[in-house]
Every structure is written in structure tokens, then in C-alpha cells.
Amino acid sequence: MLNTLAFYFSRAVQQGIPLLFGSTGETLTEKSGNLNLGIPGIMYVGGICGVIGAFFYEQSCGTAAAMNGFLAVAIPLLCCLLGSLVMGLIYCFLTVTLRANQNVTGLALTTFGVGFGNFFGGYLIKMSNSAVASISLSATSGFFRKTLPFASKLGAFGTAFLSYSFLAYVAVVVSLIAGWMLRRSRTGLNLRAVGENPATADAAGISITKYKYLATTIGSMIAGLGGLYYVMDYASGVWSNDAFGDRGWLAIALVIFTIWRPDTGVLASILYGGLYILSINNILPTGGVGAVKELYKMLPYLITIVVLVLSSVRNKRENQPPQSLGIAYFREER
Amino acid sequence: MNLGSRFHISKRATIPWYLAWAIRLGAIVIAMIVCALVTTLLTGEDPIGVYATIIQGSFGTVRKFWVLLQEMAILLCVSLAVTPAFKMRFWNIGGEGQVLIGGLATAACMFYWGGKMPNALLIVVMIVASIVAGAVWALIPAFFKARWNTNETLFTLMMNYVAIQLVSFFCNTWDRKGSGVVGIINPNTRAGWFPEIGGQEYLLNILIVAVLTFVVYAYLRWSKQGYELSVVGESERTARYVGIKVEKVILRTMLISGALCGIAGLLLVGGTDHTISTTTAGGRGFTAVMVSWLAKFNPIFMVLTSFLLAFLSRGSSQIAQNFGLNHAFGDILTGIILFFIIGSEFFINYRIGSATGKEKEDGTHA
Numbered sequence: 279m280l281n282t283l284a285f286y287f288s289r290a291v292q293q294g295i296p297l298l299f300g301s302t303g304e305t306l307t308e309k310s311g312n313l314n315l316g317i318p319g320i321m322y323v324g325g326i327c328g329v330i331g332a333f334f335y336e337q338s339c340g341t342a343a344a345m346n347g348f349l350a351v352a353i354p355l356l357c358c359l360l361g362s363l364v365m366g367l368i369y370c371f372l373t374v375t376l377r378a379n380q381n382v383t384g385l386a387l388t389t390f391g392v393g394f395g396n397f398f399g400g401y402l403i404k405m406s407n408s409a410v411a412s413i414s415l416s417a418t419s420g421f422f423r424k425t426l427p428f429a430s431k432l433g434a435f436g437t438a439f440l441s442y443s444f445l446a447y448v449a450v451v452v453s454l455i456a457g458w459m460l461r462r463s464r465t466g467l468n469l470r471a472v473g474e475n476p477a478t479a480d481a482a483g484i485s486i487t488k489y490k491y492l493a494t495t496i497g498s499m500i501a502g503l504g505g506l507y508y509v510m511d512y513a514s515g516v517w518s519n520d521a522f523g524d525r526g527w528l529a530i531a532l533v534i535f536t537i538w539r540p541d542t543g544v545l546a547s548i549l550y551g552g553l554y555i556l557s558i559n560n561i562l563p564t565g566g567v568g569a570v571k572e573l574y575k576m577l578p579y580l581i582t583i584v585v586l587v588l589s590s591v592r593n594k595r596e597n598q599p600p601q602s603l604g605i606a607y608f609r610e611e612r
Numbered sequence: 613m614n615l616g617s618r619f620h621i622s623k624r625a626t627i628p629w630y631l632a633w634a635i636r637l638g639a640i641v642i643a644m645i646v647c648a649l650v651t652t653l654l655t656g657e658d659p660i661g662v663y664a665t666i667i668q669g670s671f672g673t674v675r676k677f678w679v680l681l682q683e684m685a686i687l688l689c690v691s692l693a694v695t696p697a698f699k700m701r702f703w704n705i706g707g708e709g710q711v712l713i714g715g716l717a718t719a720a721c722m723f724y725w726g727g728k729m730p731n732a733l734l735i736v737v738m739i740v741a742s743i744v745a746g747a748v749w750a751l752i753p754a755f756f757k758a759r760w761n762t763n764e765t766l767f768t769l770m771m772n773y774v775a776i777q778l779v780s781f782f783c784n785t786w787d788r789k790g791s792g793v794v795g796i797i798n799p800n801t802r803a804g805w806f807p808e809i810g811g812q813e814y815l816l817n818i819l820i821v822a823v824l825t826f827v828v829y830a831y832l833r834w835s836k837q838g839y840e841l842s843v844v845g846e847s848e849r850t851a852r853y854v855g856i857k858v859e860k861v862i863l864r865t866m867l868i869s870g871a872l873c874g875i876a877g878l879l880l881v882g883g884t885d886h887t888i889s890t891t892t893a894g895g896r897g898f899t900a901v902m903v904s905w906l907a908k909f910n911p912i913f914m915v916l917t918s919f920l921l922a923f924l925s926r927g928s929s930q931i932a933q934n935f936g937l938n939h940a941f942g943d944i945l946t947g948i949i950l951f952f953i954i955g956s957e958f959f960i961n962y963r964i965g966s967a968t969g970k971e972k973e974d975g976t977h978a
Binding site for chain 2: 313315368371372376377378379381382383385386387388389390391392393394395396397399400401519524527530531534568569570571572573575576579580582583586587590591593599603604608610
């Protein structure tokens with residue numbers, strides 16, 4: 279019983295980690311007042327860039343034995359970070375420097391990113407002459423999925439807490455650091471000021487442009503890692519087009535659910551992952567009708583709406599979206 | 613990165629319309645050059661061939677031209693739908709969900725009542741059902757926005773996915789083979805299918821949207837309600853001061869917005885697809901945001917911008933087909949073009965001068 283529970287818990291965590299990366303990145307971005315709806319696209323780009331890096335490294339090595347463990351992880355990781363950084367920069371340049379509408383820019387970025395992912399995914403599938411419509415990078419994935427050797431000997435505890443690969447722990451650590459930074463550090467205070475009231479922050483001598491750029495690009499890179507984790511760990515190195523699905527939007531939902539607190543995201547992402555696992559494994563009652571599963575998949579969105587509504591009804595100031603969220607800042611328009 | 617330090621940026625008061633459109637056109641031309649370069653790099657084809665293919669995708673055959681018009685009409689319809697909300701600064705990015713729900717209501721009528729009532733009556737029921745469904749879907753976030761100022765961008769975004777899962781649920785319920793795909797509904801009786809005018813299956817849709825374009829234009833331009841919603845959009849405080857009931861305007865505008873989205877769903881399901889799936893709306897709810905914004909929320913200009921986006925989407929799928937690339941290539945090209953157009957708005961709204969030179973010219977400049 280305990281073992282089964284631990285097993286499902288670990289599945290929920292694995293399902294939740296991409297969302298955690300995405301929501302931590304988006305929270306940082308939103309705290310600077312940028313509502314980046316390009317996150318789904320950025321996560322696609324992060325995933326595919328990692329895949330491209332890994333693909334060419336595997337090709338150049340030939341066999342899995344010839345691969346260097348460090349490079350096998352470092353190359354996809356760098357490609358992923360670089361790809362998501364470029365996406366973040368495009369968003370920043372358009373919305374911060376050129377003051378374009380954030381919703382429109384974000385949606386265009388998502389169109390572009392998802393297209394980019396699916397196009398190069400299709401390209402690599404064609405190049406590898408694979409019989410199925412997917413690319414399998416099991417060797418690289420093997421390096422990504424390395425876990426602590428003694429985890430499996432610790433029974434349920436090991437399965438539930440120690441059975442994950444390093445990226446999962448990175449996700450947790452990054453969100454804890456982000457949470458601490460936002461609440462306790464000077465940088466976090468300045469960042470929140472930029473997101474709440476840029477004019478005041480500007481008057482206090484905080485560089486709005488610098489903070490918006492940094493928060494958004496770093497946020498993009500963190501979100502991109504979510505795409506990489508999904509391909510390399512969750513999907514065992516198999517990329518197939520559109521497999522990532524709506525996870526990017528779920529990550530945005532998670533930001534609202536955690537009321538802009540990355541550290542709460544650690545637990546909330548497991549909850550979201552758990553809901554998904556429950557619905558696909560027929561654990562929740564369906565009354566014999568398979569279609570009911572589809573209704574369960576609504577749950578994360580529904581509870582997000584409930585949280586959004588409740589936080590606006592209670593109207594506590596610390597639980598609101600950043601006040602300037604979605605609005606470009608222009609000094610002379612104050 | 614800070615342009616402000618090296619250049620002096622100031623807001624333009626007005627810009628002649630021809631200059632604004634020249635800037636936009638310039639952006640599109642540059643975007644096309646970039647797209648051609650990207651395509652050439654990836655396919656090895658010469659850019660001129662690529663352009664020819666894009667044009668061929670829309671104008672190659674009579675059939676292709678009709679498909680273009682149809683695509684454009686539906687996109688325009690969704691864009692018209694979201695526009696009143698945008699003018700009110702209510703960021704309705706839930707068009708996708710509202711279209712889907714309208715389509716779902718239409719499909720449900722066709723599925724359950726097809727053949728059980730006269731066809732004309734069925735179509736009337738479909739129209740009412742789709743409008744009500746779309747309106748309800750839009751009214752839910754509007755109610756919370758009006759009452760508690762709940763963030764509408766995030767709320768409408770979430771409603772999209774609730775709608776998608778709802779459609780997915782019904783697809784799985786209606787399909788008895790277990791694949792979750794509803795085939796063509798009423799293929800033999802054609803119950804609930806829109807009639808073809810003059811043998812053209814898309815003509816009716818196109819005419820309906822053409823009429824809607826003028827109706828929405830007139831509503832926004834000349835009606836009292838259209839004026840009220842633009843006042844609310846410009847300044848909520850001003851609106852309250854002059855005695856406009858802001859909550860009422862929000863609810864009324866979103867009711868119209870959702871109802872029009874419902875009609876788009878009706879046209880998609882009853883007029884062209886005759887089936888429903890989670891991809892029936894096909895991202896148009898999001899593309900419409902861009903169409904509407906690019907046209908500065910003017911329904912007449914939206915004819916142009918929706919043509920542009922439909923043209924590009926048809927053209928890029930033709931490229932994908934001719935050069936053996938997958939369909940996602942079109943999204944990359946669309947993305948690049950959108951980045952350029954979005955960026956070009958800056959040069960329409962702001963004037964850039966060098967920081968030092970400007971101050972010498974007029975010292976009083978703020």
C-alpha cells in the first residue's frame with residue numbers, strides 16, 4: 279500500500295516538475311509586470327533546442343559508450359537555455375524596448391515557439407529515418423535520468439523523495455530560491471516595486487528596463503528547462519510533435535493558483551501533477567464511462583479559476599496580481 | 613538596451629494614416645524578406661519560388677481562393693467578436709473557448725435533434741443555442757470582472773481549456789467506436805447543414821460575416837452603447853463620473869462579444885466542418901487578438917488584417933506541401949511576420965530623435 283502510494287506520488291511529482299519550472303519562470307516574469315503568454319512557446323523551444331543539441335551530439339559520437347556523461351548533459355542543457363533566452367529577448371525587445379502590447383506579443387511568441395518545436399521535431403524525425411513519428415534519444419536521456427544509486431534501497435521513502443533525476447531537484451531549489459529572493463532580498467523588493475508601480479520604482483532610481491529584461495529572460499530560461507525536463511526525463515528522451523500539449527498553459531494557471539509565490543509552487547505542482555495522474559489512471563470514479571476522464575482534466579483549470587475568483591473577492595492586497603501586469607511602461611506617460 | 617538613454621523618444625500626437633500604413637507595409641516587406649531567407653536556408657529553394665508558392669496557396673485555383681475567403685471570413689468573425697471587449701480594455705483572450713462552446717452547442721443540436729424536426733426549425737434552434745452558449749461562456753468572466761475586478765485575461769484564458777475538455781468529453785461520448793473522433797454529423801440527411809448558395813458551400817458564411825462586419829462597425833461607431841464602451845476603455849473614472857454604469861457596460865459588451873464568438877462556432881460547425889473536435893476553433897481565438905489589435909480595433913481595417921493572416925497561413929501550408937516540410941513551418945513564418953508588425957507599431961506611436969539634437973532644436977520639449 280505504502281509502496282503504491284509512493285509510486286503514484288513519484289508519478290505526480292514527475293508530471294508536476296515541468297509545470298513547476300514553467301510557473302517559477304512565469305512568476306518571476308509577472309513580478310516585473312510582464313504578462314508573458316509566450317511561456318507555452320518558450321517551453322516548446324526549450325525542449326526542442328535540447329533535443330537538437332542531444333541529437334547532434336549522439337550522432338557525432340555514434341554509440342552510447344563513446345559519449346561523455348558531462349557533455350551529454352551539458353550540451354542539451356546549454357542549447358535549451360540559449361533557445362529560451364533568445365525567446366525571452368524577443369519578448370523583452372518587443373514589449374519593453376518597443377512597448378508593444380504584451381498579450382499580442384506573447385500569443386505571437388507562442389505561435390512561433392510551438393511551430394518552431396514541431397517544425398524542427400519533424401525535421402529531425404525525417405533526418406533520422408525513423409519508422410515512427412518520434413525521435414528517441416535514449417542514450418542522452420539515460421544520462422539525464424541518473425538517480426542516486428541508493429534510492430531504490432530505501433523503500434517507499436526512496437521512491438517518494440529520492441528517485442528523481444537532478445533536474446527535478448533543480449526545479450525545487452530554483453523555486454525555493456526564487457520565493458526567498460522575491461520576499462526577502464533587496465533585488466526581490468525592487469523587482470516587486472517594478473511590477474506594482476514602475477513609475478514609483480523609477481523615481482526611486484530603480485532601472486525599470488534592466489529589471490524587466492533580467493526577470494523576463496531569466497524567467498524564460500527557467501521555463502525552458504521545463505520543456506527539457508519533459509523530453510529528457512518524463513518522456514525518456516522521446517520527442518514527438520505536440521506531445522508536450524497544454525502544459526505551458528497549465529504552468530500559467532499554476533502561477534495564479536500559487537498567488538504568485540514560487541515556493542508554494544513546489545507543493546501545488548505536485549497537486550496538479552497528481553490530478554492528472556489520477557485522471558489518466560482511472561483512479562477517480564468514472565461510473566463506467568471513459569469520457570468522464572476528460573472532465574477530470576478540467577480540474578486544474580477549474581480550481582485555478584476558483585482561486586482567481588476567491589483572491590479577488592477577498593481582495594487582500596498581498597494576494598493580487600502585480601498591479602502593472604500587462605501594461606508597458608513609458609516614463610513620459612506618467 | 614535602453615534606447616531612451618541614446619535617443620529621445622516621444623509620443624507622436626498624430627500621424628497621417630498613409631504614413632502609418634506605409635510603416636506597416638514596410639514592416640511586412642522586411643518580414644517577407646526575412647521569411648524568404650529563413651525558407652531558403654531551410655529548404656534550399658530560391659526566394660522567388662517561395663513567394664510564388666505563397667501566392668499559389670491562395671490564388672492557385674478557384675477552389676483555393678474560396679478556401680482563402682472562407683478562412684478569412686471565420687477569422688474576421690472571431691476578430692469582430694473580440695473587438696468590442698478590447699475597445700473596453702477588457703482583454704478577452706477566451707475567444708477560442710467561446711467559439712468552441714458555440715460550436716459544441718451547434719453540434720449538440722445537430723446530433724440530438726437532426727431529423728427529428730424540420731430542417732429550418734433545426735437551424736433556428738442551432739443559431740439560438742450557439743449564441744446563448746457563447747454569450748454564457750463570456751458572461752462568466754465578465755460577471756466576476758464587473759463585481760470583484762477579477763483579472764479577465766487570466767480568467768478567459770482558463771475558460772478556454774475548460775471548454776476544450778468539455779468538447780473532448782462530448783466527442784468521447786458521441787463517438788461509439790472509442791477513438792474520440794466525431795465524424796461528419798448527419799452525413800446522409802444533411803440535417804442542420806447550412807444551405808449552399810449558388811452551388812458555393814462557403815458563400816453563405818462569407819455573406820453573413822460581411823453583414824456582421826458592417827453591423828459591428830456601425831455599433832462601435834454610431835451607437836450610444838459603442839460610445840459608452842469606448843469611454844469605459846479610455847478611462848473608467850471618467851465613465852463613472854459622467855454616469856455610465858461601468859458594470860452594466862462590461863456585462864453587455866461581453867455578452868455581445870461571446871454571442872459573436874458563438875456565431876463563429878455556428879458557422880464553423882453548421883456551415884463548413886459539419887463536425888466538432890477540440891481543434892475546431894484552431895487557435896483562431898488567439899489569432900483574432902492579433903487581427904483586431906493590428907487593425908487598431910477598426911472592423912473595416914480588420915478585413916485587411918484578417919486577409920493578411922489568412923493569406924499567410926494558406927501560403928505557408930502550400931510551402932509546406934510543395935517543399936515537403938511539415939505544416940508547423942507556417943507557424944514559424946506567421947510568428948516572424950507578427951513580430952515585425954508588432955514591432956512596427958512602435959514607430960507609428962513614437963517619434964525618435966537623437967537626445968542631444970532634439971534639445972537644441974526645441975529646449976521646451978518635455
